[in-house]
Amino acid sequence: NAGVTQTPKFQVLKTGxxxxxxxxxxxxxxxxxxxxxxxxxxxxxxHYSVGAGITDQGEVPNGYNVSRxxxxxxxxxxxxxxxxxxxxxxxxxxxxxxxTEAFFGQGTRLTVV
Amino acid sequence: xxxxxxxxxxxCAEGRAANLPCNHxxxxxxxxxxxYRQIHSQGPQYxxxxxxxxxxxxxASLIITEDRKSSTLILPHATLRDTxxxxxxxxxxxxxxxxxxxxxxxxxxxx
Numbered sequence: 430n431a432g433v434t435q436t437p438k439f440q441v442l443k444t445g446x447x448x449x450x451x452x453x454x455x456x457x458x459x460x461x462x463x464x465x466x467x468x469x470x471x472x473x474x475x476h477y478s479v480g481a482g483i484t485d486q487g488e489v490p491n492g493y494n495v496s497r498x499x500x501x502x503x504x505x506x507x508x509x510x511x512x513x514x515x516x517x518x519x520x521x522x523x524x525x526x527x528x529t530e531a532f533f534g535q536g537t538r539l540t541v542v
Numbered sequence: 543x544x545x546x547x548x549x550x551x552x553x554c555a556e557g558r559a560a561n562l563p564c565n566h567x568x569x570x571x572x573x574x575x576x577x578y579r580q581i582h583s584q585g586p587q588y589x590x591x592x593x594x595x596x597x598x599x600x601x602a603s604l605i606i607t608e609d610r611k612s613s614t615l616i617l618p619h620a621t622l623r624d625t626x627x628x629x630x631x632x633x634x635x636x637x638x639x640x641x642x643x644x645x646x647x648x649x650x651x652x653x
């Protein structure tokens with residue numbers, strides 16, 4: 430049981446390049462989310478999904494796209510990378526119910542030069 | 543979702559209890575209080591959550607005031623490994639996909 434797996438762990442992009450951050454979970458969770466964390470700040474919600482085929486925007490969605498074709502995977506696409514997107518990105522998953530909590534991946538550290 | 547207020551930093555001696563406060567004066571009746579911590583720059587780790595009764599697990603205790611406007615996370619015997627940023631979050635159990643994180647409390651456990 431691997432939990433939430435994010436790849437890659439580190440990435441350097443040039444301004445204008447595109448890329449996809451991968452996130453996979455093996456807990457059959459309905460909910461998945463992407464957050465970004467800038468230095469000295471808390472996490473901010475980018476996009477989320479409450480089930481396969483259902484996605485919605487969070488607090489800071491501009492410049493990012495998501496899709497959820499399977500329960501397990503929730504990739505985050507940067508369309509045209511900008512230096513302002515330099516950040517650490519965390520993926521999380523959780524399930525419906527009363528006694529639940531979110532499980533977070535170990536993060537992807539992205540630098541845009 | 544309700545927002546929370548936490549002190550930016552705290553120190554605690556190793557072996558002593560660490561008491562981390564959180565204010566959430568606008569919490570709604572169906573919202574829980576969740577605590578997570580982030581060690582170095584790892585992904586946040588769940589600690590505990592509760593609605594209105596005090597809760598205890600193998601990691602910590604959560605004390606929620608009767609009016610639910612504030613809570614305290616208690617680490618009973620802090621160790622150096624408990625040095626981390628602690629986040630208090632309020633939300634519903636059906637909304638665990640959309641947490642609103644503040645800046646948390648940076649706890650430093652001193653040897």
